Every structure is written in C-alpha cells, then in structure tokens.
Amino acid sequence: MSLRILTENIDIPELTSFEVYRKLGGYRSVEKSLKTMSPSGVMEEVKKSTLRGRGGAGFPTGMKWSFLARGIGKPHYLICNADESEPGTFKDRYLMERNPHLLIDGMITSAFALEANTAYIYVRGELFRVLRILEKAIGEAYANGFLGKNILGSGYSLDIFCHPGAGAYICGEETALIESVEGKRGNPRIKPPFPAIAGLWDCPTVVNNVETLASVPWIINNGGEEYAKIGVWKSTGTKLMSACGHISKPGVYEVKMGLPVEEFIYSEEYCGGIRKGNKLKAVIAGGSSVPILPADLILKTAAGEPRLITYESLSEGGFETGTMLGSGGFIVMDNTTCIVKNLWNFTRFYRHESCGQCSPCREGTGWMEKVLYGIENGEGKMPDIDLLEDVAKNIEGHTICPLGDAAAWPVRSAIRHFRSEFEEHVKLKKCPF
Amino acid sequence: MSLLKVTIDNLDVEVEPGTTILNAARKIGGRVVPPAMCYYSGLKGTGGKCRTCLVKVSKSSATDPRPMPKLVPSCSTIVQDGMIVQNITSPEVLEARKHIVEILLINHPLDCPICDQAGECDLQNLSYKHGLADTRYEFERRTFEKIDIGRFIQLHMTRCILCYRCVYLADQLTDKRVHGVLFRGDNSEISTFIENVVENDFSGNVIDVCPVGALTDKTFRFKSRVWFTKPYDAHRNCEKCEGKAVLWMSGTDVLRVTGRKNEFGEVEDFICNECRFEKKNTDDWILEGPRNISHSSVISQNLYELINEPPKEPPFNKKD
Numbered sequence: 144m145s146l147r148i149l150t151e152n153i154d155i156p157e158l159t160s161f162e163v164y165r166k167l168g169g170y171r172s173v174e175k176s177l178k179t180m181s182p183s184g185v186m187e188e189v190k191k192s193t194l195r196g197r198g199g200a201g202f203p204t205g206m207k208w209s210f211l212a213r214g215i216g217k218p219h220y221l222i223c224n225a226d227e228s229e230p231g232t233f234k235d236r237y238l239m240e241r242n243p244h245l246l247i248d249g250m251i252t253s254a255f256a257l258e259a260n261t262a263y264i265y266v267r268g269e270l271f272r273v274l275r276i277l278e279k280a281i282g283e284a285y286a287n288g289f290l291g292k293n294i295l296g297s298g299y300s301l302d303i304f305c306h307p308g309a310g311a312y313i314c315g316e317e318t319a320l321i322e323s324v325e326g327k328r329g330n331p332r333i334k335p336p337f338p339a340i341a342g343l344w345d346c347p348t349v350v351n352n353v354e355t356l357a358s359v360p361w362i363i364n365n366g367g368e369e370y371a372k373i374g375v376w377k378s379t380g381t382k383l384m385s386a387c388g389h390i391s392k393p394g395v396y397e398v399k400m401g402l403p404v405e406e407f408i409y410s411e412e413y414c415g416g417i418r419k420g421n422k423l424k425a426v427i428a429g430g431s432s433v434p435i436l437p438a439d440l441i442l443k444t445a446a447g448e449p450r451l452i453t454y455e456s457l458s459e460g461g462f463e464t465g466t467m468l469g470s471g472g473f474i475v476m477d478n479t480t481c482i483v484k485n486l487w488n489f490t491r492f493y494r495h496e497s498c499g500q501c502s503p504c505r506e507g508t509g510w511m512e513k514v515l516y517g518i519e520n521g522e523g524k525m526p527d528i529d530l531l532e533d534v535a536k537n538i539e540g541h542t543i544c545p546l547g548d549a550a551a552w553p554v555r556s557a558i559r560h561f562r563s564e565f566e567e568h569v570k571l572k573k574c575p576f
Numbered sequence: 577m578s579l580l581k582v583t584i585d586n587l588d589v590e591v592e593p594g595t596t597i598l599n600a601a602r603k604i605g606g607r608v609v610p611p612a613m614c615y616y617s618g619l620k621g622t623g624g625k626c627r628t629c630l631v632k633v634s635k636s637s638a639t640d641p642r643p644m645p646k647l648v649p650s651c652s653t654i655v656q657d658g659m660i661v662q663n664i665t666s667p668e669v670l671e672a673r674k675h676i677v678e679i680l681l682i683n684h685p686l687d688c689p690i691c692d693q694a695g696e697c698d699l700q701n702l703s704y705k706h707g708l709a710d711t712r713y714e715f716e717r718r719t720f721e722k723i724d725i726g727r728f729i730q731l732h733m734t735r736c737i738l739c740y741r742c743v744y745l746a747d748q749l750t751d752k753r754v755h756g757v758l759f760r761g762d763n764s765e766i767s768t769f770i771e772n773v774v775e776n777d778f779s780g781n782v783i784d785v786c787p788v789g790a791l792t793d794k795t796f797r798f799k800s801r802v803w804f805t806k807p808y809d810a811h812r813n814c815e816k817c818e819g820k821a822v823l824w825m826s827g828t829d830v831l832r833v834t835g836r837k838n839e840f841g842e843v844e845d846f847i848c849n850e851c852r853f854e855k856k857n858t859d860d861w862i863l864e865g866p867r868n869i870s871h872s873s874v875i876s877q878n879l880y881e882l883i884n885e886p887p888k889e890p891p892f893n894k895k896d
C-alpha cells in the first residue's frame with residue numbers, strides 16, 4: 144500500500160464523527176500549533192513543505208500566506224474553496240463527505256497561522272449532503288472546544304461558517320467567490336488588488352482549496368521537511384486524483400507526486416486499465432480546462448521521457464505537447480470517443496458558466512459553442528475549424544478571469560492534436576462515431 | 577508627491593501617482609488614446625469589461641524592466657514610473673482590438689438606420705476606426721423585447737454591449753437601486769427588478785452614459801436624426817442639479833436636452849430629470865451659444881477629415 148496522507152482512514156466507518164476522528168489522532172495539529180507554536184512558526188512549516196495549491200493553479204501555499212497584508216488594522220479571513228465544479232473533478236467532495244474533520248482540523252491550524260478569527264467554507268450549491276456533513280462536524284468541533292472562543296485555553300478564537308453557493312461554476316474563481324460571500328452577484332474582480340491585500344469586505348483574505356487545507360495537519364504533525372521529502376522536485380506530497388471516463392475503476396485515488404501516468408492508468412491499484420480492453424485515445428489530465436493530450440503524449444513527453452503526475456512533468460513541452468496537472472480531474476477517453484462531441488459538450492459548459500462581464504468570454508464562448516455544434520452535427524465547413532481556433536486565440540489572455548482561458552485551451556488543444564477528426568466530420572457531413 | 581514619467585507610443589507624459597494608463601494617454605491626447613467602451617471617469621468601479629482599451633506594457637517600470645505577460649486593460653491598470661506602453665504602435669494590440677470589435681458586434685442588431693443613437697454612437701465610431709469590414713458570424717443574433725423603464729426611458733436590450741455603466745450609475749447616483757444585471761454569460765440582461773419603473777431624479781443619466789442606443793430618451797425618440805439638430809450650451813437655475821446642459825435644437829424647438837459630454841464622450845455634470853425631460857422651452861434656459869462637439873461623431877465633421885488624413889509618422893519611428 145502506498146503512502147496515504149489525506150485518505151489514510153477514509154474507509155473506516157463513522158470517520159465523520161468527532162470521537163472516531165479524534166481517537167485516530169485527529170486534531171493533534173491544532174493542539175500542537177495552538178499550544179506550542181506561533182502563527183509565523185506554523186507558516187514556516189508550510190513554507191518548508193513546499194505544498195502547492197490544489198485548486199488548479201498550483202501556487203505555493205506558504206508563499207500565498209506570506210503575502211497576507213498583516214498589521215493594517217483590519218481583520219483577516221480564511222476562505223476554503225469547496226465550490227468544486229470543474230467537469231471531471233470530484234476529489235474535494237469525496238474528502239469532505241468522508242473526512243470532514245480533517246478539513247476543519249486543517250482550517251483551524253491554517254487560520255491560526257493567518258491570525259484570522261473568522262473562516263468560511265464556500266460549498267458548491269449542489270452538494271447538499273456535504274453541507275449537512277460539514278455543519279454537523281463543525282457543531283461537534285464547537286462542542287468539543289476546538290472552535291469558538293479561547294480554543295483549548297490558548298487564547299485563540301475562531302468561528303467557521305458554511306456558505307452554500309447557488310450553482311455557478313464561476314463562483315469557484317476566488318474573487319467571484321468573495322463577491323458571492325458578500326452577498327453580491329458572483330462576478331470576478333479585476334486584479335490587482337489581490338485578495339491577500341483586499342479580499343472579503345476589503346480585508347486581507349486567503350482563499351485555499353479543500354485539499355490544500357486538508358494537507359496542513361500532516362505537515363504540522365510531521366514537519367514541513369518530512370512532507371517535502373515526498374514527491375519529486377517542486378511537486379511535493381500527495382495528490383488526490385479523481386479519475387473518470389473509460390477506465391475499469393473510476394474513483395478518487397491518492398497518489399504520491401511523481402507516480403508515472405502509465406502506472407496510474409494501467410495498474411490494478413489505480414484505474415485498472417482501459418475498459419473492455421479498448422485502446423487509450425486521449426486524456427484530459429487536470430479537469431476540463433486543461434489541454435487534452437493524445438495517448439502517446441500523455442504517457443511520454445515529446446522527448447520520450449515517461450510522463451509523471453507532477454506539476455512539472457505534465458506541463459513539460461508547454462501547450463504544444465504538454466498540459467497541466469490542474470485540479471487532478473483525470474478524464475480518460477478510449478478509441479470510441481468523439482473528440483469533437485466531447486469538446487462541444489465542454490464548450491457548452493463554459494458558455495453556460497461565463498459570468499458575462501467581459502466581452503471576449505461572454506460572446507466568444509457562445510460563438511465557439513455554435514460552431515462546434517454545427518461541425519458535430521454535419522453542418523460544418525472547412526474554414527470553421529480555423530475560425531474556431533481564431534476565436535479561441537482571441538479569448539485567451541484577453542479576459543478578466545481565467546475562465547476565458549479555460550474555455551479557449553480545450554478548443555485549441557483539440558484542434559492541435561485532433562485536427563483530422565474535425566476535418567472528417569466536415570467531409571462526411573456527420574459524426575463518424 | 578513627485579510625478580511619474582510614462583511613455584505611451586513613444587510619447588512621454590508626466591502624471592500623478594495612481595493615474596491609469598488610459599488617463600495618462602488622455603493627457604497626451606490624439607490617436608494614442610485607447611478607445612474605452614465601458615470605463616467612465618465619473619463612475620467608480622467602471623472599466624475592465626469591454627476590453628477595447630487593451631494595451632501592451634513593454635516595460636513595467638524603471639525598477640522592473642520586464643514586460644507584462646498579457647495585454648492589460650489601460651482603463652484599470654495603474655502606471656508606474658518609467659513604464660513603457662504601446663497602443664497604436666503595437667500590431668498585437670491592434671489585432672486584438674479588431675477582434676474585440678468583431679465580438680462586440682456579433683450579437684448587435686446593426687439597426688443603425690432606425691436607431692436614435694446613430695451619429696453619436698461609440699460602437700459605430702469604434703467599428704469605423706478599429707473594426708473589420710466583414711463579420712464571420714453566421715448565426716442568429718440575440719434579441720429581446722423593448723422595455724419601458726419609467727415614463728421617459730426605453731431599454732432596447734438587443735443593442736446593449738453590457739458595459740455595466742448604467743448599472744454603476746444607478747448604484748452611485750440614485751438612492752434606491754432597481755436596476756442591474758440578470759442572468760449570466762450571453763444570456764445576461766440589463767433590467768430593472770423586474771421591469772420596475774425607475775423613478776428617480778437622476779435616472780435619465782443612464783441615457784447619457786450608455787455608449788450605444790440601448791437606453792434612449794422617449795421624449796426624443798424618432799423626432800429627428802441628431803445630425804439635423806443644432807447643439808447649444810445652455811444653463812438654468814436648478815435646485816436639483818448644476819443645470820448645465822446641451823439643448824439639441826431644430827429652429828427654435830428644443831428637441832432634446834442632454835448633459836455636456838467632453839472630448840472623451842463623458843458627462844462631467846450629471847443633470848436631473850426635470851432639466852432633461854421637462855424643460856423643453858428655450859424660455860426655460862439661458863443660452864450660452866453653439867456647442868463645439870469635439871468628441872468624434874458625425875456631428876463633428878472633423879472626424880472624416882481626420883480619418884482621411886495619412887497617419888502621422890514621427891511618433892512611430894522615434895527610437896526610445
């Protein structure tokens with residue numbers, strides 16, 4: 144069995160209850176940090192761990208915390224981003240459903256490091272069950288003195304509130320999320336200023352992903368240096384991968400950073416190979432937003448090196464021949480999959496989820512969706528393929544938030560690697576699948 | 577505080593700290609000023625949305641010589657000392673802008689021949705100066721029913737470019753906001769909640785800030801094309817506003833009253849609804865004289881001379 148940091152006890156029934164979690168050693172990091180460490184000491188450990196944000200961008204967590212504008216006479220806030228809505232990504236939900244106290248444990252320790260006395264969990268609106276589980280767990284933590292005033296007699300106080308979303312993917316973008324918590328329409332803000340300077344109610348705020356915060360207890364219990372020993376180079380620790388699509392065993396797997404992609408797909412411990420013995424066609428490795436790669440390029444880099452599950456290895460070769468680790472939403476497609484149809488479906492998603500603030504994304508996502516629908520349904524023309532690419536190119540980098548890029552990258556990469564499939568749709572005047 | 581030196585399209589300008597690139601360019605004036613369809617100086621929080629004002633920052637500051645990785649919205653990017661910016665000298669910027677214009681037009685009805693805004697429309701001017709001759713969009717365009725918002729204003733959402741100016745105006749000028757954006761993405765819609773009447777002393781200013789013909793003055797609708805009217809500066813003693821306006825006259829008839837727009841198309845003194853909609857007699861006003869429309873529009877016929885003029889070369893070739 145390989146190392147498990149986040150999912151160690153995940154199969155134990157009743158792990159969601161405070162007693163069971165505590166008996167298994169839970170909340171030790173809260174005791175350790177609040178009683179024996181200073182806020183900056185906790186931050187130093189996280190820095191040493193070189194933990195990187197698991198929400199998609201992979202920004203070093205310790206560094207993000209150090210940007211927090213302290214001592215300007217305003218309260219600080221910690222927000223846990225549990226809006227998980229990226230197609231193909233369902234790891235945060237798994238963690239919160241089965242081990243909610245791990246998140247709360249990590250949040251208390253992190254909020255202490257950030258000297259925040261209020262923290263929020265922004266829960267995706269559709270996750271009713273998760274919301275109930277979290278609220279029960281938070282209640283238990285209060286009842287046992289781990290939340291509220293003067294936690295464990297340390298003098299430190301913290302309140303955690305759950306804030307359910309209302310069904311908008313864009314509210315996962317951290318500044319849209321902040322607007323939403325403030326009770327406004329979830330439109331992303333123009334940055335700068337970044338949330339670390341002026342976030343929630345104009346106060347210094349850190350927004351972190353569920354998995355990021357859930358990694359903190361282990362780091363505090365075992366030390367940042369220990370954590371940094373796991374993994375490869377700048378990708379340390381473990382990563383939750385939510386694997387779906389045409390594999391024998393879809394599910395959430397915790398992998399050590401550095402696991403070869405090939406092993407992840409084919410070994411019995413993880414995905415168990417392609418279903419029905421079919422052939423692997425393509426993989427979207429980090430949630431719907433990251434570039435799609437054909438089988439040969441996901442298994443090996445263009446230079447012939449085995450592709451590993453790390454931030455660096457997956458992006459090796461840039462967007463020409465590489466992709467991104469993103470959120471770890473690992474979507475596998477076998478040779479029965481129509482790339483055009485899949486892309487149309489994703490583009491329809493981005494069109495539906497664009498907040499509509501900035502013109503390239505608002506209008507461009509709709510345009511791309513219509514062109515793709517035409518190609519998939521036999522109404523496409525050859526110049527449509529270049530048009531599609533051009534529209535995507537002109538959204539990319541020209542928008543307020545990265546949703547524009549997230550809509551453009553799948554289109555550009557699908558055309559880059561599977562152009563002939565688009566052409567076939569046009570020639571046949573129908574979908575060949 | 578000492579001034580910051582910024583270079584835009586090879587022209588130097590000194591500005592106060594905190595100035596945006598757009599306002600620095602406006603200080604230089606002329607062709608280096610990026611077009612701005614959503615930013616409005618008098619309205620806090622506007623800008624960043626339309627993306628027509630994107631420029632290239634080829635040097636971030638005197639201390640950080642790196643270029644910025646992406647094009648930035650000049651209306652919401654603050655200048656640094658020693659910053660070097662390219663607007664019309666950057667082919668990348670001009671190319672991106674062309675596509676922004678194309679995108680703004682794909683769902684626009686192009687009904688200029690029957691639109692009251694024609695002749696003083698920012699979108700018309702933008703397309704004329706920066707757009708492509710053709711569109712590659714072949715689908716049905718988005719349409720909406722016209723909505724009356726209050727006694728004096730009509731909203732024709734089909735023409736809206738979702739610049740949000742009217743939303744910020746309603747938020748900042750009027751005391752009870754009943755106006756905002758519904759839905760999202762390309763379903764977004766400017767609306768009063770829901771079709772509520774906007775009855776507020778300053779609500780008429782949404783007409784002036786709207787860059788297109790989405791919000792129009794019902795007391796003027798279809799009375800005349802703007803270029804057949806003669807604008808006069810006029811003022812009156814008003815308890816609610818400064819009373820400084822422009823009367824759009826035909827003979828001695830006052831067809832329309834608006835705020836005074838500066839050369840960038842922005843009203844500095846917002847006027848009240850009484851001045852705008854109910855004072856349609858020359859007796860109500862003290863006439864100051866004909867108004868020079870410096871803003872580019874068919875009313876100011878200079879526009880056509882400017883367009884036909886060969887591009888001025890010197891700033892393009894100057895080495896920095």
Ligand SMILES: Cc1cc2nc3c(=O)[nH]c(=O)nc-3n(C[C@H](O)[C@H](O)[C@H](O)COP(=O)(O)O)c2cc1C
Pocket residue numbers: 195196197198199200201202204207224225226227228229312313314315316317318350351352353355356544545546549
């Ligand atoms: C459109 C969009 C949606 C996003 N959705 C999520 C999300 O559901 N969960 C998440 O953790 N981060 C999401 N992010 C990333 C967040 O903006 C932010 O970077 C992240 O929460 C930071 O946490 P981390 O540093 O721990 O990764 C999204 C970003 C964008 C642009």
Ligand code: SF4
Pocket residue numbers: 313330331496497498499500501502504505542543544545546547548
């Ligand atoms: S890129 Fe799209 S989602 Fe992001 S702010 Fe612009 S319109 Fe909204």
Ligand code: SF4
Pocket residue numbers: 735736737738739740741742743766782785786787788790791
């Ligand atoms: S109605 Fe006019 S001012 Fe309001 S958002 Fe639309 S274009 Fe802008």
Ligand code: FES
Pocket residue numbers: 611612613614615623624625626627628629630649650651652
């Ligand atoms: S004016 Fe700058 S983005 Fe619209």
